Amino acid sequence: MELLAFGKTGWGDELFYATLMTLAVSVTAMLIGFFFALIFTPLKLSKNKFLNLIGNFYTTVIRGVPELLVIYLFFFGGSGTIMFVASMFGYFEYIEINAFITGSFAIGIISGAYSTEVFRGAIQSIDKGQFEASKVLGIKKHIQFYKVILPQMLRLAIPNLSNVWQITLKDTSLISVTGLVEIMRQSYIAAGSTRDPLFFYSFAAVLYLLLTYFSMKLINKLELKYSRGY
Amino acid sequence: MNIFKKTIFSVLASLLIVGNVYAADKIRIGTEGAYPPWNSKDASGKLIGFEVELAWSLCRYMGKQCEIVEQDWDGMIPALLMRKFDAIMAGMSITAERQKTITFSQGYADEVAQLAVMKGSSLEGMDTPSGINLSLGGSDVNKALKTLTGALAGKTVCVQTATIHQNFLDSGDVGAVNVRTYKTQDEVNLDLASGRCDAALAAAVAFTDYAEKSGKSVVLVGPTFSGGAFGNGVGVGIRQGGDDTIGKRDAELLKSFNKAIDEARKDGVISKLAIKHFGFDASM
Amino acid sequence: MDFELMINSLPKLLNATVITLKLLSLSLFFGLFIGFLFAVLRMNKNPIINKFAYGYSYVFRGTPLLVQIFIIYYGLGQVEYLRSTVLWVILKEPYWCAIIAFALNTGAYTSEILRSAFQTIKPGMIEAGKSLGISSKIIFYKIQIPIAIRQSLPAYGNEIILMLKGTSLASTVTLMDLTGVAKYIISTTFKPIEVFIVAGGIYLFMTFLVHNTIKYLERKFSY
Numbered sequence: 214m215e216l217l218a219f220g221k222t223g224w225g226d227e228l229f230y231a232t233l234m235t236l237a238v239s240v241t242a243m244l245i246g247f248f249f250a251l252i253f254t255p256l257k258l259s260k261n262k263f264l265n266l267i268g269n270f271y272t273t274v275i276r277g278v279p280e281l282l283v284i285y286l287f288f289f290g291g292s293g294t295i296m297f298v299a300s301m302f303g304y305f306e307y308i309e310i311n312a313f314i315t316g317s318f319a320i321g322i323i324s325g326a327y328s329t330e331v332f333r334g335a336i337q338s339i340d341k342g343q344f345e346a347s348k349v350l351g352i353k354k355h356i357q358f359y360k361v362i363l364p365q366m367l368r369l370a371i372p373n374l375s376n377v378w379q380i381t382l383k384d385t386s387l388i389s390v391t392g393l394v395e396i397m398r399q400s401y402i403a404a405g406s407t408r409d410p411l412f413f414y415s416f417a418a419v420l421y422l423l424l425t426y427f428s429m430k431l432i433n434k435l436e437l438k439y440s441r442g443y
Numbered sequence: 444m445n446i447f448k449k450t451i452f453s454v455l456a457s458l459l460i461v462g463n464v465y466a467a468d469k470i471r472i473g474t475e476g477a478y479p480p481w482n483s484k485d486a487s488g489k490l491i492g493f494e495v496e497l498a499w500s501l502c503r504y505m506g507k508q509c510e511i512v513e514q515d516w517d518g519m520i521p522a523l524l525m526r527k528f529d530a531i532m533a534g535m536s537i538t539a540e541r542q543k544t545i546t547f548s549q550g551y552a553d554e555v556a557q558l559a560v561m562k563g564s565s566l567e568g569m570d571t572p573s574g575i576n577l578s579l580g581g582s583d584v585n586k587a588l589k590t591l592t593g594a595l596a597g598k599t600v601c602v603q604t605a606t607i608h609q610n611f612l613d614s615g616d617v618g619a620v621n622v623r624t625y626k627t628q629d630e631v632n633l634d635l636a637s638g639r640c641d642a643a644l645a646a647a648v649a650f651t652d653y654a655e656k657s658g659k660s661v662v663l664v665g666p667t668f669s670g671g672a673f674g675n676g677v678g679v680g681i682r683q684g685g686d687d688t689i690g691k692r693d694a695e696l697l698k699s700f701n702k703a704i705d706e707a708r709k710d711g712v713i714s715k716l717a718i719k720h721f722g723f724d725a726s727m
Numbered sequence: 728m729d730f731e732l733m734i735n736s737l738p739k740l741l742n743a744t745v746i747t748l749k750l751l752s753l754s755l756f757f758g759l760f761i762g763f764l765f766a767v768l769r770m771n772k773n774p775i776i777n778k779f780a781y782g783y784s785y786v787f788r789g790t791p792l793l794v795q796i797f798i799i800y801y802g803l804g805q806v807e808y809l810r811s812t813v814l815w816v817i818l819k820e821p822y823w824c825a826i827i828a829f830a831l832n833t834g835a836y837t838s839e840i841l842r843s844a845f846q847t848i849k850p851g852m853i854e855a856g857k858s859l860g861i862s863s864k865i866i867f868y869k870i871q872i873p874i875a876i877r878q879s880l881p882a883y884g885n886e887i888i889l890m891l892k893g894t895s896l897a898s899t900v901t902l903m904d905l906t907g908v909a910k911y912i913i914s915t916t917f918k919p920i921e922v923f924i925v926a927g928g929i930y931l932f933m934t935f936l937v938h939n940t941i942k943y944l945e946r947k948f949s950y
Contacts, residue, residue, distance in 0.1 A: 227488050277888070277934035278927040279895035281906060286927070289518070289919045293525055305688055307526045379789070386791035392513045394488065397793060402484055404801070405477055405629030408657050411802035418790045418798065425789035517910060520917040544917050601901075605914030623821075623901045624911070630801065637804040639819055 216407060217416070224403040224413070231399035232420050238313065238395060239382045239424075242320035246381065249325025254332040268329070275326035280384050287319040288390050316388040316395075324381040331377060335369040336362065368439045375432040382424060396420050470507050470696065471528035472498050473514045477627040478603075480652050480720040481534035481677075493720035494532045497551065500712055501679075504703035517604050517626060520545060523682060526689075529696060531680030534646065536607045538674035546683045548700040550676025551713055552725045556608055556668040557647040558600075559635060562660035566642055569594055569665050577616070577671025587666050592618035594665075599623055601631045601640035608644040611672040635661065648721050676727050679704075733921050736912050740926055743908035744933075750822075750894045750904060754829035755887060761830060762837025769842045780838070787835035792893050796828040800900040825897040833890045840886060844878035845871060877948045884941030888934050895930075905929060 217225040256268030292310055347357040386397040400417040404410040474482045482492040502509035512528045537547040560566045571587040595617055602608040604624040612622045625631045632653040635643045654661040684694030707713050713726035768780035817823045856866040898907035909926040913919045
């Protein structure tokens, strides 16, 4: 237990902050994922073949390649691309992207591919009559999207989004390359330093289980709230 | 509804703070933080070790502001090339292989590599000269390599990935050894102790440090290695210079590191730090 | 972009793909057994057995695969008692440690997939069988299992793809699978992007094959 002491001698406070970091990265990545999903879901549903291709390319590639590779590619390729773009505008200095943003984006891209699939499925399962009904009522297209489609989509999507959340939460264990100190990296450091991997990796497992347990409770509450009136 | 507005807002907000313009006069130094006693982390997460202290003192000599960046070993050189940092101080030996891609300052410390086994191993008591320099060659070297080839045949030897130790074992100088590579030296040590590895190859100090801290009976065997695949000491890794702004700055950085190392050596700073962390003077 | 490196690394990476496929097939094989066993335990009426099976799947689905593989490889490797037992013959090998971790992980997901497939079988079907005087054993093997398999095909197809991607973590315990060899090539060429793009392409191709095979099977077994 002294391994978990807070302060200078133990790893308790470090692991506590690492848990908060895991949570923060997961939430940010999930939000970034939503952002990607908002772009790519319409593309996937589009009747335009080219747009459709782009949408499918994103979800197929990201979901078909190991997360570790996506993260490495983003880590090594991401800043290179940004600097290349900057150099076209005549800016040649190094652009520092902090580890939190790099990590969140790497996971967010992956999370977004899964969210896109969930949103697509949800929209497709909305009764076609709804679209026609709002047309008949003369509701404008974007209002129709926000007031009619979106709320229903959310209700249909929440159960599947909770899966995406779990995937996202667990994927954060792979961003060690970015140097961000989340649960896995902190346990890795502690295991290396104390030479007690069994204890620290088991403890990491417990921390992940706690995060899963409490976040699922919260999501279930949300689900209840959104399914009201049905 | 609200959720979505908030989502879009927070993503846009985070995009705005993505780019952090970096101050050109600040030197960022990459280190691993998992190769004690060269560089490691303490229980409060702070980077410590010979190279961490040396880095701060070299920065003082250069009169520059510094930042030490943590980077996993296997991505060290790629990250330097991607300009995640400007210099590497991570127990990285100066080798011809690496010099194809990056450049090095003059060496600041000697890394002596040696094989380690657990007490009671059949590899204990190998009869070889106490040290060989692969660059020099000669009958001693040939004899030692022959002995090693025989002793290590069919054995599993563990090394950290992308190291001089891996390069040496892959070179075929000691025959077809079963090489197993790990992400960190810590993991090599764990598997040496567990018996998954018949032997491990790394800086001798990495093993003595591990033996001392863990109380495991790790024994160094065979000759100490230098030269050839093992390179010529440990130096600061820097991008190769060029004609553009960044290239010129990198060339300039190389010069100032060399100068700082000269001064630190003259003042005895490197020796003092080496004795503090290694227990003997490994400076060069 | 170093296209020459991409072409040169392709044969080595394809070679390593064989190990990836071996890891995948063995893990899925053992995982199916584990999954089937725990799906049956989950449907048991005894609350203790039921809870135990639920606990297993909760723990393995609620923690990252990387943590599981590290506990089994590095964690158990440090337990001195284990090293003196017969188990060490298996645990000594990174190959088997990886397969154990993968099989336990995919077993947890498989048990959930099979359980929900069994539960979607309409009670009427079983009753129909019973009224025809068919024994409940035969109903289980000849009616429930075939329907459950058909029901679980799409979800199991996804699980195969997740596991295929999961095998990339074998490289963290020294195995030279596709990702392991990709990292090895990078360690001497220092060009991560080129090598990972080729490796990613190979993974993508395998995902594509799995996806289409499952689609084909779904059509074949549709009723």
